[in-house]
Amino acid sequence: MRDNKKLKKFGSILVASSLLAGVLAGCGNGDSSSSGGGSSSGGSSSDGDTIKIGANLELSGNVASYGSSIGLGADLAVKEINDKGGINGKKIELIKVDNKSENSESTAAALKLITQDKVVAMLAPATSGNTVATVQIANDKKIPIVTGSGTAPNITVNDDGSINEYAFRTCFIDPFQGIVAANFASNELKAKNVAIFADNASDYAKGLAKSFKETITKNGGKVVKEEAYVAKDADFRTQLTSIKGEKPDFIFIPGYYEEVGLIVKQARELGIDVPLMGADGWDSPTLVELAGAKALNNTYITNHYSAEDPDQKIQDFVKAFKAANSDKAPDAFNALGYDTIYYIADAIKRAGSTDGEAIQKALADTKDLSLVTGTFTVDKNHNPIKTATVLEFKDGKQVFNSKVNP
Numbered sequence: 001m002r003d004n005k006k007l008k009k010f011g012s013i014l015v016a017s018s019l020l021a022g023v024l025a026g027c028g029n030g031d032s033s034s035s036g037g038g039s040s041s042g043g044s045s046s047d048g049d050t051i052k053i054g055a056n057l058e059l060s061g062n063v064a065s066y067g068s069s070i071g072l073g074a075d076l077a078v079k080e081i082n083d084k085g086g087i088n089g090k091k092i093e094l095i096k097v098d099n100k101s102e103n104s105e106s107t108a109a110a111l112k113l114i115t116q117d118k119v120v121a122m123l124a125p126a127t128s129g130n131t132v133a134t135v136q137i138a139n140d141k142k143i144p145i146v147t148g149s150g151t152a153p154n155i156t157v158n159d160d161g162s163i164n165e166y167a168f169r170t171c172f173i174d175p176f177q178g179i180v181a182a183n184f185a186s187n188e189l190k191a192k193n194v195a196i197f198a199d200n201a202s203d204y205a206k207g208l209a210k211s212f213k214e215t216i217t218k219n220g221g222k223v224v225k226e227e228a229y230v231a232k233d234a235d236f237r238t239q240l241t242s243i244k245g246e247k248p249d250f251i252f253i254p255g256y257y258e259e260v261g262l263i264v265k266q267a268r269e270l271g272i273d274v275p276l277m278g279a280d281g282w283d284s285p286t287l288v289e290l291a292g293a294k295a296l297n298n299t300y301i302t303n304h305y306s307a308e309d310p311d312q313k314i315q316d317f318v319k320a321f322k323a324a325n326s327d328k329a330p331d332a333f334n335a336l337g338y339d340t341i342y343y344i345a346d347a348i349k350r351a352g353s354t355d356g357e358a359i360q361k362a363l364a365d366t367k368d369l370s371l372v373t374g375t376f377t378v379d380k381n382h383n384p385i386k387t388a389t390v391l392e393f394k395d396g397k398q399v400f401n402s403k404v405n406p
Helices: 009-027 064-083 103-116 128-141 174-187 203-218 237-245 257-269 285-291 312-324 332-351 356-364
Strands: 032-035 050-057 091-098 121-124 145-147 167-169 193-199 222-229 250-252 276-278 299-303 369-371 374-378 388-394 397-404
Touching: 050 064, 050 103, 050 332, 064 091, 064 312, 064 332, 091 103, 091 332, 103 121, 103 128, 121 128, 121 332, 128 145, 128 167, 128 203, 145 332, 174 203, 174 250, 174 276, 174 299, 174 388, 174 397, 193 203, 193 237, 203 222, 203 250, 222 237, 237 257, 257 276, 257 285, 299 397, 312 332, 332 356, 332 369
Parallel strands: 050 091, 050 121, 121 145, 145 167, 193 222, 193 250, 250 276, 276 299
Antiparallel strands: 032 091, 299 388, 369 374, 388 397
8 A cells, every 4th residue: 555755764763763762751652542451551462361462553644544444444353352252362452553644653653562562463554655664673573563455565575585574464465456457457348558647656556557567568458658646746637638648448547545536537527438447545435525426437446355245254244344333334444454453363373372473473374364355375475365356436336346366
C-alpha cells in the first residue's frame, strides 16, 4: 500500500528516538489504546494472563481510512480469540498507537510499542512507506512485524536480495496485482491498446505500473500512452486529455483513493468512457464520494477479498463484523486486519512461546493457513502465496467479479 516519502533509515531512527524520549518522559500511554482487557502501561509482555500485541496504525492523517479499518478488523479477531480462551490459555491485549500516517511517527510508534509496552509482535502500518520505516527496528529488536496491506516488495526483501527476517505480510505484493490486472484486461475485457496513468512519486504505483506493462505487452497488448501525476495533485485534465487523444480501450490507474477519485471524475467529464482499473489503493468509501457513483461504473480493482464472495468462511466473518459494527459490511482492510491477528496468534500458539525469535520462526514456517482473504503458505521471501479478487464498481458499490489464483 501507500509508500509515503521515504526518510533515510538513520534519520528516521534519530527523529523517532527523540520523539520516544518525550513519550517516555512525560506522555505515558496518551497515544495508545488497548482492546482485549488489561492495562497497557509497562510490565513484561508475558506477565500475568495476557499476551501483548502491538498495532502501529494510521489512525489519523492522510490515510487514516486504511489504518482505522485494519484496526477494526483486528479488534474483532482479538475478541473472538479471547472469547475462545485466548492463546495457550492467555488473553491477547492489543495495544494501538497512532502513527499519524507519517514515516517518522511510525518509527517512534514501533519503538514505543517494543521498548515501553513490551509487545511480542506487532501489526505493522497499513502503508508500505510507513512499514519500511519500522523494519530495521523489528530486525534489531527481534520482534516480528506483520503488515496487513503494505504491498511493496522491499518490506520483506531488500534491493540486494537479503531477507528482512522479522518482517512479514498477509497481503500479496504489488507485482502480483499488476499481473492480475493485465491478465484481466487482456482475457476478460479484450483490451488491446492501453494507457497507464500512475503516481510517479510512489513506489507502490510505479511497481504496479511496471508489472502491468510487462504483462500486458507479453499478452500481445500495446501501451499507447503513459502519463504521470504526483500525490496531492487535484487537476488531471491535461494528462487525461493527452491520454484520450491516443484512443486507448483501457486505462490502468495505480494509485490511492484521494487522487484516483478525482481522476475518475475528471476522466468521465472529459468523455473518457473506457474501462478504468486500479488496485487495492482504490479501496476506500471516500473514493465514491470523490468520483461519484455513476463515474465509477465500468471500473475495476484487484483486491484481497470481497464481502460478496459466497465462501462460508467469508460469510461467517461478514456476519460477525456486521454484528460488531452497526451492520457495516467489512472492506478488504477490515478483513486483512482480522487475518493478521489470526496469523500472529496461530504462530504464537505453534511456537508455544512469546519469545520473538520463536514467533518469527513460526510465522516463516506457516503452511496452508485458512484465513478470510485466502488460504496461504508463506514463501521464502515472507510473502503469502494466495488468491486475488477482482471487484467491479456498479452504482457506487463493489461487486464480486472473480478470483484469480497465483
